Amino acid sequence: MNRYSQSPFCFIIVFSLLFFSCQPEEKKQEISKIHAVINDQKPALDSLLDYYVDEDFYPFVYARLENIDGSLLYEHGQQNANLLPNTTINKDTWIRIWSMSKIVTITLALDLIEEGLLHFDDPVTKFIPEFKNLQVARANDGSPLTNVNLSTLENICPLQLVPNDSVMTILHLLNHQAGFYYATTGLECLDSMLAEKNIATSKNNQDFIDRLASLPLIQQPGESDYYGINTTVLGFVAERASGKSLKQLVDDKLGKGLKIAGLQYGIPDGTTLIPKFTGRDSMLRKAKRGELDIFGPDVPDYDPDHELYLGGEGMLATADGYADFVRMLVQHGSLNGNRFLEKETVEDIYAPHSQLDNPYGYNGYNLWVSGDSMRLKGLGDAGLWLGGGYECTHFWADPKRNFVGVIMSQNNQVKSPGYEMNDKFKGLLYKALFEIE
Numbered sequence: 001m002n003r004y005s006q007s008p009f010c011f012i013i014v015f016s017l018l019f020f021s022c023q024p025e026e027k028k029q030e031i032s033k034i035h036a037v038i039n040d041q042k043p044a045l046d047s048l049l050d051y052y053v054d055e056d057f058y059p060f061v062y063a064r065l066e067n068i069d070g071s072l073l074y075e076h077g078q079q080n081a082n083l084l085p086n087t088t089i090n091k092d093t094w095i096r097i098w099s100m101s102k103i104v105t106i107t108l109a110l111d112l113i114e115e116g117l118l119h120f121d122d123p124v125t126k127f128i129p130e131f132k133n134l135q136v137a138r139a140n141d142g143s144p145l146t147n148v149n150l151s152t153l154e155n156i157c158p159l160q161l162v163p164n165d166s167v168m169t170i171l172h173l174l175n176h177q178a179g180f181y182y183a184t185t186g187l188e189c190l191d192s193m194l195a196e197k198n199i200a201t202s203k204n205n206q207d208f209i210d211r212l213a214s215l216p217l218i219q220q221p222g223e224s225d226y227y228g229i230n231t232t233v234l235g236f237v238a239e240r241a242s243g244k245s246l247k248q249l250v251d252d253k254l255g256k257g258l259k260i261a262g263l264q265y266g267i268p269d270g271t272t273l274i275p276k277f278t279g280r281d282s283m284l285r286k287a288k289r290g291e292l293d294i295f296g297p298d299v300p301d302y303d304p305d306h307e308l309y310l311g312g313e314g315m316l317a318t319a320d321g322y323a324d325f326v327r328m329l330v331q332h333g334s335l336n337g338n339r340f341l342e343k344e345t346v347e348d349i350y351a352p353h354s355q356l357d358n359p360y361g362y363n364g365y366n367l368w369v370s371g372d373s374m375r376l377k378g379l380g381d382a383g384l385w386l387g388g389g390y391e392c393t394h395f396w397a398d399p400k401r402n403f404v405g406v407i408m409s410q411n412n413q414v415k416s417p418g419y420e421m422n423d424k425f426k427g428l429l430y431k432a433l434f435e436i437e
Helices: 009-054 096-116 172-173 188-197 205-213 230-242 246-257 319-330 341-351 372-376 420-434
Strands: 060-067 074-077 135-138 160-163 361-363 369-370 387-391 393-398 403-408
Touching: 009 060, 009 074, 009 420, 060 319, 096 172, 096 230, 096 246, 096 319, 096 341, 096 387, 096 393, 172 230, 205 230, 230 246, 319 403, 341 372, 403 420
Parallel strands: none
Antiparallel strands: 060 074, 060 403, 135 160, 361 369, 369 387, 387 393, 393 403
C-alpha cells in the first residue's frame, strides 16, 4: 500500500476494502487450481510412491497433502503385504516420528518464552544444575572435534577432556549449538561413551539427565552448530520451567488447546506399532537390536507407563495429526480458531539462524528452509519448510501456496539415497505447479 501513500485518504480506504474483499475469492481460485493440478498428477504421483514399495525400498509409504484449512488435496498409501500382513496403514496410523518431534518441542519452549517462564539467554544450568560440571571433548592434540578430519583417527583418539568455558543457553539448544550429539559421530572413542550409557533405557527424565551429565560435549557451547540431543535437553528445560511433563504440555497445549488428536507420547491403548525395518544389507528386513544406533544399542520403547519423554526423538504421530501441526505453523500459530503462538514467534522459527552459508538453504529453529537450488534441480521450490525423522518420515510446508505435505514410512535405512523418493515426489508435483503459475 505504500505506493498509494500520496493518494487521497478516501481513495485508500475504498481501494483497501475492494482489495481485501476480493482476497477470499482469489484464494479459492488459487487453491482450486492447485487441487486440479494435483488431481491431474495423482496417477503419476501414486505410481512413483508405489515403485518404492514394489521394489522393496520401503515396507510401506503413506503420503498426505492438506490445504491450509485442513481439506484433503491428496493421499495415497501402498504397503508390502508380505512384510506387513493384515495391516492397514492410513491417516490415523501411529508412526514413530523421531526428529519430527523436535519442531513440536521447540514450539512448546517458544510458548513458554512468550509466557515469560523461559528466556533465550537463560543459562541451561538454571533449570538443569546437573550440567554445571560438563566437560568438552577434544582431539588428542587439543583440536576441536567439529574441525578434525575423521580419516586421521590416530590424531583424534584417545580424547582430551577440557573444562566447559562457555555458558550454555536456551538459544544454543534451539540452534543445535549446545554441544550434545548422537552416537553416530563416526568417532568411535566418543560414540562408544554415549552408547555405553544406553540413555534410551533411562528410567525417567531425571535418570537420562544424570547419565548425560557424565558425558562430555562435542564442542564448547556456541562454538558451531552440531546436530544432536540438544532438543531433548530443551524438552527437559521446558518441563522444569513449567512444572509439567512434556507429555502434559503436548496434551494441554496441542491436544486440548488446538484440538490436534494425532500427537502424543506413549502407545495409545489398543495400538500396535509397525515393526522396525532396515535396508542396511541391500535388502529390506526387520531391524535387529542395535541397528537403530542413534543412542546406542536401544531405542525408546514407547511404553505409556515409562515416564521418559524425549523431546527430540520420542513422539508418535499420525499423518493427519502431524499435518494439523504443520498447518498451525503456516497459519502463524493458530489452528481451529485457537491461537497457540504469536505470529512474530512463528516468523522467528523459519527465520535464518544457522547454516547461513549452505548453498541449499538455511536452518531456522530446526526447520530447514529450502534455497533456490531445490527449484533449479527440479526437486521442489525455494522457500519450503522441511523436516524429517530417523525412520524415513518427512514433512514440508509451502507457505506461498498454503498447503502442507507429509510422507510417512518406517525404515531406518533404504537401499537408495535416503531422500530420493521425497525429492522425486516434490519434483514431480512442483513441475506441474510451475506450469500454471
